[in-house]
Amino acid sequence: MLTLSHYLILSLLLFSIGVAGVLTRRNIIVVLMSLELIFNSVNISLAAFSYYLHSLTGMVFVVFNITIAAAEVAVGLAILVCVYRRRRTTNVDELDELKG
Amino acid sequence: MMEQVFFYIFSIIAVISAISVISARSAVRSAFYLIITLMQVAAIFILLRSPFLAAVQVFIYVGAVMVLFLFAVMVLDIGREKLVAYMHHQSVIAVPAVIVFFIMGAYMIIRGGWNVSNAGFPEAALAKSSEVIGKEMFGRYLFPFEVVSLVLLIALIGAVALVLRGREKDKQC
């Protein structure tokens, strides 16, 4: 029997993998992809809660989240394009002008 | 029983491809692995009796977002990553930290439980989830729905302001 915990653990696993990707990958595009993993894991969690709670809020929230995540990707890639134009790199570590 | 089997199949594929996303050497591969993960998530949504979400997931994520990603990868990142280390050196600390996070989270999830057992929507209603979600969205969630439209607008304007206008400036220079 599938329980809520199954789905939540799956979601947690994807979330952790996403966080690990943000922390370890040097390519900004892959970092952004890892962020998408995080949002997806949240969506699984919300949908699972929604299903097991018999409440539709979670489902609606997922729809909103998917939309907002798409918007975020657009803005993120736009910023990335700006960075690339200035610095000709997608390596996170080469961006260290601001520090201290 | 079948449901369980499918859940494990989808989950395992999702996790493996997710790990591949963050460990693949090239960004293009990462993008493809991510598409696989997103498809599995859509399948999970179906297991959760919400085909509408699954459809949205496929349309928006796989159809729109990933195309955007692939586009960005192709335009900005042609094979450059091979030249530099693709993994950050702080992995030594980051990976254990994430594992600790996972262990703590898993412990809390297994120990946790929810407080209410409300049965707002019976099984039958969930079967028609597209319709119900639609009603909810234009009913109770009308206001956030409108706000989300503004979010999309701002993404549009923002992308134009940063990318399109930037090119105009480049031309002038």
Place this chain on the structure above:
Amino acid sequence: MIQLVWLIPLLPLIGSVINGLFGKRMGKTAVGLVACVAMVASFLISLSIFIKILSLPVAERSVEVTVFNWITSGAFKLDVTFLIDPLSTIMILIVTGVGSLIHIYSIGYMHHDKSFWRFFCYLNLFVFFMLMLVLGANYLVMFLGWEGVGLCSYLLIGFWYEKKSASDAGKKAFVVNRVGDFGFILGLFLLFWSLAGHGITSLSYKEVFANIHHLDPSMLTIITLLLFVGATGKSAQIPLYVWLPDAMEGPTPVSALIHAATMVTAGVYMIARNNLLFSLAPYTGEVVAVVGILTAFFAATMGLVQNDIKKVLAYSTVSQLGYMFTAVGVGAYTAGVFHLMTHAFFKGLMFLGSGSVIHAMGGEQDMRKMGGLHGHMKTTSWTFIIGAIAIAGMPPFSGFWSKDEILWETFEKGHHYIWALGLLTAFLTAFYMFRQVFMTFTGRCRADHHTQHHLHESPKIMTVPLIILAVLAATGGIIGIPFFEEGTAAHHFLNSVFSSGQHVVNHAVAGGGHVANAAGESEAIHGGLELIMMGVSVAVGLFGIFLAALLYYEPMKKFAPSFWTPENLAARFKGLHTLLYNKYYVDEIYDALIINPIKRLCWYCWRFDLGVIDGIVNGAGWVTRLVAWLMHKFDVYIVDGTINSSATFVSWTSSFWRRLQSGYLQNYALVFVIGLLLIIGGALLGW
């Protein structure tokens, strides 16, 4: 009229703001006019309030004017409230009156300065804070003024900041005053803390005084001692007097206004205002009196050998402040405040006079290069001499009455040693003041030819304030002449403020078996004994003047015995002279005892930093380097990377240890996640 009291501090503030913001563009005439009009208007209001107060019955002479409720937080209230009572009225009259004269004088004195507007901006601002200090009806407003005058004093001492000695002196004043203020703040905190324990959370004098009996005497002693530490800083008493002589680096009107007439008397005012607290802590009173008289004496001895015209006045100021503290220490608050007033007149006068001299001498301050100036600048000379007579305590000039009153009160209250030391100080005062007069104004001019040629009397705008102050210095003692019914006018006027404190003191004295002498009974005691005392102090003063004349006044020198010349005396008492000339080496002692140890401590701390902290960092670096090496092997053999990781890894770790803000995005994210882990972990362990 009394309701308009808020105008008194506000006008100088407005003047200051106008000059500070527009001054640069307004031109010197307008700047001076704005500053002086603000001051004079403020003085006129003060005067009318004074008259109004006089017309009220004695019992109603204490009026609180709440300008507005500043902060209300539950039962706790902070108001900007002004207290008009005889004490604050006298203080505002002094501050605005003498202040106005000094402002007018400054127009002449500072006329050639390029930062004319800045000067008046600061000066007006200072007056504002000083008025807040004396007018405040609660400790907060007083504290605001207290800190404000300190700030302005610092700004004005360092006014010519291009001159290193001036900015150093400013810094010295700042640091020394911080030491004092630390004690003061501590005292205030302790006062509120202990009162809050009894459920009183008010800051106003009225409330505090009404409930002060809740505190036990030992606590009160500590509080008053701490407050007195603040007073020693602000009013230049032992051991914190060292900044005042150096403060003479500021422009002379500043010395006159801040470092003679007003700010330095803030400590005296504070103790007079808190007379009830100090009366309840007799031990503190003793300390105040002893510190005061010792300061008076030692400063006077240091004044004997100074050659800088302003330094002499500076030491004399410290010495006179010592007198005032002696007075308030023994419980003779009226006498202290009375001396404060007369001192403002004659010391303000003398500083302005010395300024006039310096002006004429083209900036020269060394008295050995002066002499014979009487012929060149009659007004300055005469007014200066009047000031000197007043400070030397010659009747009927103001200084006589006030100083004599202090001496008489100390004697009468049984402090005979203090009285004796006071008398000796009076002698020294007369001596060094007339030494200064003779060296500056009589004899042959020792200045170089060029300077002599340019000697001139100062313009009217400078001499008129001198004349007014001279008149005040000469006649200001009237209110302290003790031969009226019901005591002196000053007593009569100030009695209501000090009666509670006085009552406590007299009570204690009576309990100790002494004869109680309430202020109201002063008529009876101002009898024979006091006349004798007066005679003695006049005689001592005259003797001092006579000895100074023998030493420094040309026509008298021939009557002096052969050893009685400055050179012979200096040679004979070489050790003493050197000691005095170097001001008892106090600055050097402070350097050796306080400053150098602090410096050394800092150096040790720095060494500690280098040795231990770096050790830790290096150790951590070593560990991470090991991990890095292992990782490197892992990379090479397992991941098959082409990564030269150790170098970048070490650079990453070092920047991690050195600074969290490394500039690397993923470090930020990692810190973020670790923070999250800590939160969740903490929550799991149960916060």
Place this chain on the structure above:
Amino acid sequence: MTNLLNINYYAVAPELVLIGFAFLVLILDLLLKGRDKAVLGYVTAFGLLVSIPVSYFTNEPVSFSGMVAADSFSAFFNIVFCVAAFLTTLISMDYMKKAKADRGEYYYITLFAVIGMMLMASANDFVNLYAGLELMALSFYVLVAFKINDNKSVEGALKYFVLGALSSGILLYGISFLYGYAGSTNFAEIARAASAGSSQNMFLILGVCLTVAGFAFKVALFPFHLWSPDAYEGAPTPVTALLSVGSKAAAFAVFLRFFAGSLAVLQPHWAMLIWVFSAATMLYGSVVGVSQKNIVRMLAYSSIAHAGIILIGLLVTNDKGSSGVLYYLLVYAFMNIGAFSVITLFVRNNGKGANICDYKGLASKRPWLAFFMALFMVSLAGIPPTGGFTAKFFILASAVNSRYYLLAGIAVVSTVISLFFYAKVIFYMYMKEADDASVFTASPGAALYNVVIVISAVATVLIGIFPSVFMDMAVQAVKPLLM
């Protein structure tokens, strides 16, 4: 249907006004050409100005099926947002020209950011809250990157974006657990569930921890603050001013409404967490601020330290603490934007004017500006009689009242430490001579800066001298929270 959903347009009147103006500016931007575009900034500022009284008079019951709580609390915050955005819009008109980033999008994106903040302040449901937060955050990502030809600007934006998205993810994850715990995303429902159920529920704990981390990022609490100095330095200076005031205030609004309002029952459980946050943030901000040479970075750390102090008011879950937070934010808006306007006036594209030592001798060259700058520094340092002092006073008084003595002590220590860097600016302005007076030449649009600086200065002093007026407003504003 309408009644069932209780759609109430009055409840979102301020947002509607701004949306209207945003579209007006958008259309004008398309229609106008060349020099005429200068009007965009004025239209934006006017819109924000109009929205202030509208916000003031908006006080409606909870509407949109429990989504929007347009009460006096959100009205107070809306006014703060509008004032802050109004002032920063005025200074940005000339700045953007100077920075060669004078594009019309800037103005309506600013308006959208303000709308997002308003939605956050009035949100009564996590769905709505998250939408508003993302609206604000996306707008700010774009605004921070707005000087697209400046390395620092885009770099700061990228860092801000990645960390911001990460924090959004974490926040969202936390929301999902709170939803799982209570079965609803509505604040009132969650509050009901929290007061009914056990406080040891793991979903609740996990949800609270994750949401706290998400909002701590927006407030820039240690250790979630790392983005802020970089984003602040990189961003166009007016944007930095708005970011440091608006985004922070919006996150505090949520903190107050959700933690001090809905989860007040659980205060003993999260108090320790907030205590540690507050202490660490205050000390970190003031300590690291001391070593800064760049004045914007210095203000970034100062802003971190201020956030730590404001957090004390959150910890004290009574009307004193909460109203103290509102009051502090109001004061902070004026003094911080004032300081940033002076900086904006002088800062050059080549980085001149951004260092503290560039302000040498300002007092003799531009006495007015130096005076105002000194006033703002004095206020930020919390010295009477400025608003900064009274704000600190209220917060610390509430802390002492609720027996957080140690925290109040730490706040005093942090204030004393921070005095060093504020005094450094004053010291450079007044005690040194200028090496290079060219920094102080005014740009052609200086008049607008002066307006902003004077408004901020007057407000800073007025609030300091008449605190009770504004405190009463704040006390009124927090009433709906504590019912």
